Amino acid sequence: MTTELSLLTVSLLIVFLYQLYRIGSRDSTLPPGPPTVPLLGYKAKFSSDCFRSIHLKLSEWARKYGDFYSLKMGPETFIILTSAKAVKEFLDMRGPSTADRPAAHIPEQVHEGYSLAFGRYSTALGSRWKLMRKTVHAILTPASVEETYPIQFAESVQLLYDLLHDPKSHFQHVRRLLVSIIFSVLYGKRVPRYESYEATSMFDLLHLEEQLFLPGAQLPVDTFPFLKYLPEGPLAPWKKKCRDLKGLHQRVYFGSLEQCKDRIDRGESVGCLMEQIFERYQKEFGLTWQEVSYIGGTLLPGGIDTSTSLLQGFILSPLPFECSIQPRNQKIADLIHKHFVDAIDVFTQYEGALQQEDKEYVARIRSSLV
Incomplete structure (x- = not known):
């Protein structure tokens, strides 16, 4: 009996060690990709600063392995698409099987599943996410875009004035321009100075999101779920940052929405997009306050961040x-x-x-x- 128990224990141990060894290995049915190591997959081949230039490594692998290849990150598998043809084949022609997003624990702690950027179809909030997306499609029409032209023109005039009178602060002037345009379109209020609360808090928010959400910025809690249970502190600094970012969301997104609601209650609507959601789509689609807030919270940074970088680059590019x-x-x-x-x-x-x-x-x- 003792011998049989020992054999069973050894057999189970061998199976366990083999399965553990297989973690990080590439299955034969997957596309080719970079060599892997047990447990970690490809991560062991990176330095601590690798994710700051990961696009260079991905491009290097694309030249070697083709339009699509696989990467192993611990127990997870990622398929990298590097051409328009591959994207069309996998995301368009195979839409039902590629429509959902992977789990993202750190953003989930901040948005609680209500973010349009990180929301998932397969969760309990998937149907609510679709209603939020439907609302965005309803308000962002070609006609509504044309209605923003006077706002864009007026803010551009102030940008030119600011550049002429204070050219050294061109970086801040461009930031103010985009913040003011998007706040005016969404919430019906201008941002006349970069020192305004809306501008400074918005870029504080964006910087904190970069520290939390950029690849490699935090420990890979989605790849190795046990890391979620680390106590808050030096080993899990993202937990405090998540609380801080959530507080900023409350003050910026929820606070701006509260101002829109107050104007509607006073009969002083200005026709901004969030007022349109309140006056029509909230009742039509049954949206909650939190869902409406995060619709604005998705459109606001989406309209500011990339546009600011593009315009700043446009200004700097002729300097050489x-x-x-x-x-x-x-x-x-x-x-x-x-x-x-x-x-x-x-x-x-x-x-x-x-x-x-x-x-x-x-x-x-x-x-x-x-």
């Missing part, structure tokens, strides 16, 4: 070519004083050429990364 650009700028300035109509025609051509050059400039940067 200042010697060749400055004479052309002077030519336009001289024409404005003499022949305004001709100046408009020249400026239109110049603006088109500048936009085209900027596109090629960005394309060259992207090609250098690939």
